[in-house]
Amino acid sequence: GGFEVVTAANPSPYTLAGTNTYLIGRSGETVVIDPGPEDPSHVARVLDRSGASGRRVALILVSHGHSDHLGAADRLARETGAPVRRWGAGANPLRDEELLPTDDGGVRVLYTPGHAQDHAVFYWIGPAVLFSGDLLLGTGTVQVTPPGGSMRHYLRSLERVAALPLTLIAPGHGPVIRNPRMRIAEYLAHRRDRERQVLEALAAGPRSVEDLADAIYAGLDPRLRGAAEGTVLAHLEKLVAEGRVRRVGGNFAPA
Structure with missing residues (x-):
């Protein structure tokens, strides 16, 4: 149930230390979650990290269409030939509850609008890890601003992931969350x-x-x-x- 993280060099008050790009295994290949901003040096680091373990990138997943998560997708796809999958766009959009094959039981796609209308999270079943995109962040709170953002949907999405068995949350920005249940409860209480x-x-x-x-x-x-x-x-x-x-x-x- 191990994953690797490559943090992009795009720090700001909104992106914290930068966008986290995650790599997980799929029978000798790599699945990339949130390719990150359009920055050739970030893409090169992601490819190096994958290549270091002798794995080729076979699938690129995107939590939502904001440029700090989606920006690198085209370049990474061009360099690897891997398909890009996200909610509501592309040749093969993600489907709610879809199970994507990966090592350790696969990754379940959960549609979680709120921060953005096209937001999905990725629940890695075996290790019970949630790749949360911008549904939850490692520190601070998430931006939920109309017209793209909806507080009603956002709270419903938080409640949806609160029901999952979780060991860790691997967020789109900031450090890994090691007390997932408490953190989700804090987010709900804060709102x-x-x-x-x-x-x-x-x-x-x-x-x-x-x-x-x-x-x-x-x-x-x-x-x-x-x-x-x-x-x-x-x-x-x-x-x-x-x-x-x-x-x-x-x-x-x-x-």
Whole structure:
């Protein structure tokens, strides 16, 4: 149940240390999960790592279509001849619950929209490892911002993976998560807290997204301000869909 990780040189407040590209075995071949950003030196490192064990890359899996995960897919496919598979795109899109043959029992595809509409995770059955893409990160929380992101779908996706037997989560960014059950519970609790903060702030009267972001994310790194406003909007859209909040012009108020 061993996997290897090659971290791309694309650090940022959003990508943490960089995108994690994972390599697992399939009868003497390599399956690559999340090829990473369009960076020839990263692709070369992935090929070196695979080649060092005498394995050719036979399949490329992508968790979602954001460029820090998908960018290298075409180049890696050209250099290896391996097919690229992802949700909702390409010649052979991934299917929910599909079992992909690999060593140690295969990898199950689970559709987990929320961070992105085309997001899937890969559950390695034998070792009970979840390759989580951007559903969960090694540190901090995930960006869920409309229009591509949906808080309602995101929470449902977290609940879906919470039901899996897990030993480890291998995230799209950041270190491996060794307490998966606790971490998923923390993620769910964090979103419930944010939702409560939004509702409490609205109790005082109609508020704009900007007002709410000021109230909830005081003292935030300005580089993350866009994400903060997007996250507030994602919570509001969920609450509107549930009939708990209504739009009043450009503002939001309790329903």
